[in-house]
Amino acid sequence: MVPVAVLCAVGLLVDDRVLGGARIWFKPFKFxxxxxxxxxxxxxxxxxxxxxxxAGWWAGTVVAVASFVEIVIIAGQALRGKRSHFNYETPLDEALYNVMGGTVIALWLATFAVAVLLLRARMADRASAWAVRCGVVQALAGAAVGFLMTEPAPGQQMGVSTVVGAHSVGVPDGGPSMPLTGWSTTGGDLRISHFIGMHALQLLPLLVLVLAALAPRFARLADERVRLRLVLLAAGVYAAVFVLLLWQALRGQSLIHPDGATLGVAGLILVAAALGTYGSLRVPAPPGGPGAPGDGDLDALAKLTR
Known part of the structure; x- marks a missing residue:
């Protein structure tokens, strides 16, 4: 993937062709x-x-091979000046798109197998274990959004249209979009929740690393129970944001033009996150219930006795 990304970056510099409102090498670079x-x-x-x-080795190998086949097709279609996704223009284009569909299914099933293995695995650090489990499950949900994009958009008909499927909802693909991401600014865009869901795979484990790095400076984070609470809270908030973005896109609403309902739900998620963080950072009372001496009190008593 790294050499392909480098080649696509060169393509962005030397090839000014545009397809579907975006530079032709941008899609293979992103992928x-x-x-x-x-x-x-x-x-x-x-x-x-x-x-x-x-079993994990075999699942990982399937993911690697499926990813390789898909990126070869995407880059090859860019080289030909053709769409890689939703393309039924010629028998060759349709065959390549169908092969890509097969690789996506294989990749999803292999990731599902990894998720099952991780859910059954026992790991010493519970915060890390649940970050990994929640991350891979949410990545599966994010990847599944891609299947929604294959449905015919309004005006498209299987066997008749040369393009069947779309990223956007309520507006045609290729319209006004955000810089860098290419997400629609005039309608819904399924790629947003697709992106957010899939990258839970990196962001939730990254949170564990950040909490571990901060633990020496913040005593409460040294408590494994506190870190576990924060990870589970983050996973829940992340899942809620994913569902909100998917709901917003399916209603044909642009990310940057939310309506009152979207803002209301976003506000509730923010409040829940704040209250959950406050609750998670509260260190449990020491054994003996409220008012029982903690470590600091015991040290003070010892000094007074001496």
């Missing part, structure tokens, strides 16, 4: 970078398995 992050994350997660490593 190669995303696949690299996805595969590295899964490889690290598989290294945590105490058992089932052989």
């Amino acid at each position: 190669s970078v995303s696949f690299a992050a996805y595969c590295l994350s899964l490889a690290w997660m598989l290294s945590l398995l105490p058992r089932g490593r052989r």
Whole structure:
């Protein structure tokens, strides 16, 4: 994926062709970078398995091969000046798109197998274990959004239209879009929830690393129970944001033009996150119930006795 990303970056510099409102090498560049992050994350997660490593190796190999085949087709279609997704223009284009569909299904099923292995695995650090589990499950949900994009958009008909499927909802693909991401600014865009869901695979485990790095400076984070609460809270908030973005896109609403309902739900999620963080950071009372002496009180008593 890294060499493909480099080649696509060169393509962006020297090839000014545009397809569907975007530079033609931008899509293979995005996919190669995303696949690299996805595969590295899964490889690290598989290294945590105490058992089932052989099954994990096969699942990881399927992910790697499926990703490789898909990026070759995407880059090859860019080289030809053709769409890689939703393309039924010629028998060759349709065959390549169908092969890509098969690779997506294989990748999803292999990731599902990894998720099952991780859910059954016992790991020493519970915060890390649940970050990994929640991350891979949410990545599966994010990947599944891609299947929604294959449905015919209004005006498209299977066997008649040369393009069947779309990223956008309520507006045609290729309209006004955000810089860098290419997400629609005039209608819904399923790629947003697709992106957010899939990258839970990196962001939730990254949260564990951040909490571990902050633990020496913040005593409460040294408590494993506090870190576990924060991870579970983050996973829940992340899932709520994912569902909100999917709901917003399905209603044909642009990310940057939310209506009152979207803002209201976003506000509720924010309040829940704030209250949950406050509750998670509260250190449980020491054994003996409220008013029982803690470590500091016991030290003071010892000094007074002496």
